[in-house]
Structure formats: structure tokens, C-alpha cells
Amino acid sequence: MxxxxxxxxxxxxxxxxxxxxxxxxxxxxxxxxxxxxxxxxxxxxxxxxxxxxxxxxxxxxxxxxxxxxxxxxxxxxxxxxxxxxxxxxxxxxxxxxxxxxxxxxxxxxxxxxxxxxxxxxxQLADGSLPLLVPMSEVAGRMAPLVAANLLMRPAGGSGVLAPGVPGVAAAKVVILGAGIAGMAAATLAVGLHCRVFVLDRDLQKLRAADHHFRGALETVASSAHAIEEACLDADVVIGAVLVVGAKTPTLVPDELVAEMPEGSVLVDISVDQGGCFESSHPTTHSHPTFEAHGSLFYCVANMPGAVxxxxxxxxxxxxxxxxxxxxxxxxxxxxxxxxxxxxxxxxxxxxxxxxxxxxxxxxxxxxxxxxx
Ligand SMILES: NC(=O)c1ccc[n+]([C@@H]2O[C@H](COP(=O)([O-])OP(=O)(O)OC[C@H]3O[C@@H](n4cnc5c(N)ncnc54)[C@H](O)[C@@H]3O)[C@@H](O)[C@H]2O)c1
Known part of the structure; x- marks a missing residue:
């Protein structure tokens, strides 16, 4: 051929x-x-x-x-x-x-x-999409790297060093969704020595994350209340949820963002399906971020395009x-x-x-x- x-x-x-x-x-x-x-x-x-x-x-x-x-x-x-x-x-x-x-x-x-x-x-028999998985893996692994850079003061962030230093706390990273992108994000966030919290509604996914990371992160059953508690003092929130066949639910309302630390960073990987933060709208690699409610949003719909x-x-x-x-x-x-x-x-x-x-x-x- x-x-x-x-x-x-x-x-x-x-x-x-x-x-x-x-x-x-x-x-x-x-x-x-x-x-x-x-x-x-x-x-x-x-x-x-x-x-x-x-x-x-x-x-x-x-x-x-x-x-x-x-x-x-x-x-x-x-x-x-x-x-x-x-x-x-x-x-x-x-x-x-x-x-x-x-x-x-x-x-x-x-x-x-x-x-x-x-x-x-x-599509495989279990419903998974094997040719989309690699792009979720790329976007997921990029997210903590992007967030760590945006946290730096010159980029507009709060000035927190993601991994901390001895005697100074590392950034708190909250990941919404323990699917392909969320687990990839968790791998990098843990690797960057951040304090990592992963939320999902699917307890099987949380069990798998708990088993895989052996105590290097905390898993939390997702609910409006749990999301609010996790995000209030978060330095970084990464949105990696997907509801198959539906628009992404809005999980982080503007009022919650307004209460988060000044200069915190929100990376919405899910923005290509509508986004899971109320203020999310798709951005591009030439203008990847915008500021809203005192936080920095990164909502690039084609993250793998950067690499x-x-x-x-x-x-x-x-x-x-x-x-x-x-x-x-x-x-x-x-x-x-x-x-x-x-x-x-x-x-x-x-x-x-x-x-x-x-x-x-x-x-x-x-x-x-x-x-x-
Ligand atoms: N921006 C980009 O460049 C880019 C690249 C690749 C993928 N994506 C997007 O990333 C998103 C995630 O993709 P994936 O492959 O990881 O999907 P996935 O299906 O593997 O994982 C999604 C997870 O979200 C969880 N979830 C659903 N509702 C939830 C809720 N209310 N609270 C917490 N968790 C919830 C599901 O249980 C699931 O574990 C998709 O929207 C995908 O299109 C974006």
C-alpha cells in the first residue's frame, strides 16, 4: 500500500x-x-x-x-x-x-x-477512546507545569513557589476529576512536591488514585461542599472533569474564586467541553490567561499544541x-x-x-x- x-x-x-x-x-x-x-x-x-x-x-x-x-x-x-x-x-x-x-x-x-x-x-469495548487518551495525558501533565509558572509573580500569580522550600509550605493543588487528565496532573503535581487533593464523584477512581499514589496525595469524594472546602485556600485548581455526552458542569462558581487567595491559579483543562469554572472561556496559546475575581485563569482549549x-x-x-x-x-x-x-x-x-x-x-x- x-x-x-x-x-x-x-x-x-x-x-x-x-x-x-x-x-x-x-x-x-x-x-x-x-x-x-x-x-x-x-x-x-x-x-x-x-x-x-x-x-x-x-x-x-x-x-x-x-x-x-x-x-x-x-x-x-x-x-x-x-x-x-x-x-x-x-x-x-x-x-x-x-x-x-x-x-x-x-x-x-x-x-x-x-x-x-x-x-x-x-472506541474500545469498555467505551474508552484510545486515540484521545494521549492528548488528555499531555494536557494533564502540562497543567501543573503551567500552573507552577503562572504562580510566579512576574506571570501575575501570588508568588508561591510550587514545591515550597524546607521550612516553607508547598503550593496546595486541587484537581477536579481523577480520570486520564486528572491522574496525569496528579502525577506531575506530586512530582513537584505540591500538596495534592484529588476530587471525583466516582469512588472507584478515588480508590485507584489512593492505591497508586500510596499516600502522596489525598482523595476527596466530590460534592459542592467538598469542592468549596478544598478550593478556599488552594493555590492552584485544575479542572479535569468530563461528563460523557454533556457540557462540563460548573463546579467552581465565581463567588468561590473571589474567596480564594489573591493570585491563585485556575487551569481549566475541561474548557474544550465548556469548562468547569464559571468564568472559564477558551483561550489560545498566544493569549493563554486572563484575570478574574483576583485569580489567574488558563483556559487553552488545545493545550497539547504547545508541545x-x-x-x-x-x-x-x-x-x-x-x-x-x-x-x-x-x-x-x-x-x-x-x-x-x-x-x-x-x-x-x-x-x-x-x-x-x-x-x-x-x-x-x-x-x-x-x-x-
Ligand atoms: N484543553 C485541552 O487541551 C484538552 C486536552 C485533552 C483533553 N481535554 C479535556 O479534558 C477533560 C477530561 O478528559 P479525560 O480524558 O481526563 O476524561 P475522563 O473521562 O478520563 O475523566 C473525567 C473524570 O471526571 C469525573 N467527574 C465527572 N463529574 C465530576 C464531578 N462533578 N466532580 C468531580 N469529578 C467528576 C469523572 O468521574 C471522571 O473520572 C475532557 O473535557 C477533555 O475533552 C482537554
């Missing part, structure tokens, strides 16, 4: 969909890999590294799209790429798509008549096994053999095969099984 890896076109997207390690695995399996010139430049992977593991560098994106049986991307195609979706019949596109929120891209994929598989809807090198490797570690499955036998056989991958298939030859996308755009829905 010919596998093509274009350079990402979406603004502020610096990741690439395949690393040199992935090129090596694909070429070892007998596939040919075409990588667009400078595709890895944004995440510090030079063309020469791709060449070293067997890829061929292609300068013209039309040539790449026109030749590839399987195109690997990070983000959904944007308008300037729509024409390229039609350059090769029978092509499979594997990428983040988020089609329910993108009518133009949905229409372009339906019109192109090829197959599109979305990273974000690949494209690590994010690229984290994402491709998770996508590569599926890429290898598709390349080995084509998407049809791969999806028939792997139900998790089958749940990722969103569009097939003009048919929408993922129900939430069809419903979002009032398009006809076709059961994937009828097309396999």
Missing part, C-alpha cells in the same frame, strides 16, 4: 501524523511511505529523519494525495485541501475529524466518495497499531476484524456511517455492516 503523510494546513497545528519510527514499521511491512516536504518541521522532525527510515519526500501535496491509498493526517482537511480528497479513488483517510461540528468537511468527504476514519471515534514534538509521538504511538492494521489488509477487512476501528469509520463512499454525524447534519445514516 502507498501511505501518504501531508503537512498539516490548519493554523497553529504543528504536529505530524507519522514519526520516523512509524515509517520504519510501515516500510518493514512492505508499504511505501510518502511524506510531504517539511511535514515534521513544526515538531522538530526533519525530512532527513523520515528518509533515513525509508520514506520518500514529496514536494507537491497534489502528487502525494493523488498517489496514496491511505492518507494519514492529524486534523480534519480544511477548505484548501477539499479538492485533494478526490484525487485518488478508493483512498482511505485516517485523522481527527470531529465531523459533527464541521458541515463543510462532512460534505467534502461525502462528495469525494472515499473512506474517512476518525481518530476520536475509534507538538511530544504530542506527535504520544498520538502516533496510539494511532500506529491501527494504521498498520489498515495498511495490512485495507480498511474493510481491518474494520471487520476490529470493532474498535469499525467505530471509527465515519464516511464510506458517500455514505455517513457514524450516527451522531448523520444526526448532527440531518443526513442519511447507513449502517457500516451493510457496506463491509
Amino acid at each position: 502507498i501511505v501518504g503523510v501531508p503537512r498539516e494546513r490548519l493554523s497553529d497545528e504543528y504536529r505530524v501524523a507519522l514519526t520516523p519510527a512509524g515509517v520504519r514499521e510501515l516500510t518493514a511491512a512492505g508499504h511505501q511511505v510518502l511524506v510531504e516536504q517539511d511535514a515534521g518541521a513544526g515538531c522538530a522532525i526533519p525530512d532527513a529523519d523520515f528518509v533515513r527510515t525509508g520514506a520518500q519526500i514529496v514536494a507537491d501535496p497534489d502528487e502525494l494525495w493523488g498517489a496514496a491509498d491511505l492518507v494519514l493526517k492529524v486534523k480534519q482537511p480544511i477548505e484548501e485541501e477539499f479538492g485533494r480528497l478526490k484525487l485518488r479513488r478508493g483512498q482511505t483517510l485516517f485523522t481527527f475529524l470531529h465531523l459533527a461540528a464541521d458541515r463543510a468537511c462532512t460534505d467534502a468527504l461525502v462528495e469525494a466518495g472515499n473512506t474517512a476514519i476518525a481518530y476520536e471515534t475509534v 507538538p514534538h511530544s504530542s506527535t509521538h504520544a498520538l502516533t504511538n496510539a494511532t500506529l497499531p491501527y494504521t498498520l492494521e489498515i495498511a495490512a489488509s485495507g480498511w474493510r477487512k481491518a474494520a471487520a476484524a476490529d470493532p474498535a476501528l469499525a467505530r471509527g469509520v465515519n464516511v464510506v463512499e458517500g455514505h455517513v456511517t457514524y450516527r451522531p454525524v448523520a444526526e448532527a447534519h440531518q443526513l442519511g445514516y447507513t449502517e457500516l455492516a451493510t457496506l463491509l
